[in-house]
Amino acid sequence: MRLNREFYRQNAVDAAKGLVGKLLVHKLPEGTVSGIITETEAYMGPDDAAAHSYRHKGRNGRTAVLYQDGGYAYVFLIYGVYHCFNIGVNRPGTPECVLIRSLEPVSGLDVINRRRNGVAVERWCDGPGKLCLAFGIDKSHNGADICGGTLYVEDTAMTGFSVEASRRINIDYAGQHRDLPYRFTLCYH
């Protein structure tokens, strides 16, 4: 069952927690790929110094898409090389988002393998840049509706895991917000 708009109308911390263990699906021309979300990070908007939308920075530029309703993709280029895939959450005017940091591939493994070009299986999607390569996500998906179309998240019947919170990665610039427990990882029992 596909997660609907209402799911994405919650704050980024709750959404980030809730997305762990769910299934990310992308229907590509070559075939459908999917994977269990195993790691996320919450970016809490204007008050969060780690967030791109801190103090409403980029409101009319890069982060404009985050001001829409929840459930739209925010994709940006990092270090001029890789892409990072986020899902905008919360209601219109509240620019929060969830960064998808890693996945465990489930289907479309042949497609992913081709895209990842010889990399070991366990390295296919174990980072935000890597999963974008594996799933064919790039800037053209910025603003894409996650509630319809070809890129979306499905609920799963998965049980037997817990969600662990820890500090976010590579945001040392964020001062006092650097150590907030806004990173969520899946742990099998």
Next chain:
DNA sequence: TTCGGGATCGTCT
């Protein structure tokens, strides 16, 4: 108009 730096990854030592 320029300038600085980044929510990364793969390769090299």
Next chain:
DNA sequence: GACGATCCCGAAC
């Protein structure tokens, strides 16, 4: 463990 690739946005001049 360290570094280079390489582009876009935002801030400052």
